[in-house]
Amino acid sequence: MNLHTNLTKHIKEAVSQNYGATLETIEFQATRKDFEGDVTVVIFSMLRTVKGNPVQIGETIGAYLVEHVAEVSKYNVVKGFLNVVLSDAYYLDFFRSIQDFGTYGRVPPGKDAMMVEYASPNTNKPLHLGHVRNVLLGYSVAEILKASGKKVYKTQIINDRGIHICKSMLAWQRFGNGETPESSGLKGDTLVGKYYVRFDKEYKAEINKLIEKGTPEKEAKAKAPILIEAQEMLRKWEAGDPEVVALWKKMNGWVYDGFDATYENIGVDFDKNYYESDTYLLGKDFIETGLKKGVFEKDPDGSVWCDLTDEGLDRKIVLRSDGTAVYMTQDIGTAIQRVKDFPDVKGMIYTVGNEQDYHFKVLFLILKKLGFSWAENLYHLSYGMVDLPSGKMKSREGTVVDADDLIEDMVTTAKEISEELGKIDDFSEKEKNQLYKTIGLGALKYYILKVDPKKRILFNPEESVDFQGNTGPFIQYTYARIQSILRKAAENATQDQEEEAIQLHPKEKELIKIVQQFPETVQLAASNYSPALVANYTYDLVKEFNSFYQNVPIFGAENPTEIGFRVALCDAVGNVIKTAFSLLGIHVPDRM
């Protein structure tokens, strides 16, 4: 029986025997560090049903628990709090009950699947810091869901068509002189992004020229010849013009090569890609269904709307008067398509920035109204923008932190610190580079994931990401320390000796307590879609471990039984760190 249920049962008994009252629920919390105890029972909340002095009640219950519950060894009462001390045996039993440290905290996947969408880039420019947050969040949430017992499909929808791509295409056609990734040595996505910026430059110049000639600004923006030409190119694409389509395929191909390299570098993957060019017409078919069901209504001009005013929202257009689809139409169609492709999918998670909160609120509502069962399990994993001290990042103006550059910087910093410390001088070049990457990426990923997704992040490229304190490298470092202990233990392995009784050191007890919380932390992180909970948990564990490490001798313990236990504890902590970090997409090194 679970400890809390057991305690609950006996507390109820104590109260009914001594006060003749029946408690509905009992409130437990972890005992604060400043008091002796492991579990605290809040007496205050009982006072409505149990009449009496809280201290007195606490004493009565405490005495009863010591007498009737084997795991309870002592108690003390402070004001309305009953602090219960659990026996060492309870913690040791729990620790020994962990069958396999390697899988501890994970639940095997069940039947129901979730689809997690993340990344979803436009193909006119390389990935930047904003995408990095998106990708890290989406990947991590997918991994957390898997660990919590769900089957998961990771997906992205690649926005490979539209006016933005045509802008890059046009600028390349006009100014590129046939430049290719091979000829320029540039990554494909970087190359295409270069022409997107070039387009904007030309466009702005044309606007200024028009304004100088006396054209009003608004009109100038709409009538700049280069924009008109890009729009014409989009029309040709939609009409299937062979030349335009060929150029589109060529340049998108470059971009995909670039994206693949970046994804691999970051260490994220997808089970299925969707392309907007395949899906942008989906959804139109469901307009008719929606109209029949009365979910949608048609205006006299032929446009179709969904009236959400009863839900406190506005009317939303789902089909233009000329019969063409809007973004919403596409998203409706794509969602339906995904469930067709993966029939076991019972819900979907969309990792998209918070500027689209309203869009997803509407989308989910419409899908519910259309009556899909899975529409009940849709979640918009909304996250705050990543801003620079100078303000918002703008691809067009080139004021972005490029993902590849950022990773390279982090790896370089890791290298500098490692070389300065000189602990891995015996590593081969290959091993060193591998380690720098592990640490650099670890620093970046942890830095981003430890923050609550809802909050916006201010990223200052001038101040480098920390490698000390509450950081990825600190946690990786602790893992490496543990591996060092395990290596030493393996060398000094002794044969079985007589078992001696173990008395837990307070730090050992604390560590076991935190280890014990890991499975529930994974579940909590899954139900909240929050990698930050995993990150913060890991930090707490590691902080406690380092305190243990530096204050309690391991190989200098009293007897072999104790040494064995402490080594096993290190092993357990190491495994939890490894698993937790894998949920964040972060690797851990054996040495650093």
Next chain:
RNA sequence: GGUCGCAUAGCUCAGCUGGAUAGAGCACCUGCCUUCUAAGCAGGCGGUCCCAGGUUCGAAUCCUGGUGCGAUCACCA
């Protein structure tokens, strides 16, 4: 203007369903490497938890109102 989100130490962030004296890291100051990796440990300094009301035995947490910042409210994506 309507709607949504955020506001905690100089800076970056925790704070679970309301609970004890609000916690970490960075920065600053003091100690600790002939003993398991000092990317560490032990300690110090640092707070009107945006403001004002309310609910409660008890509020950073819940409710109402306000302030500030951000987002959004297109036959754009």
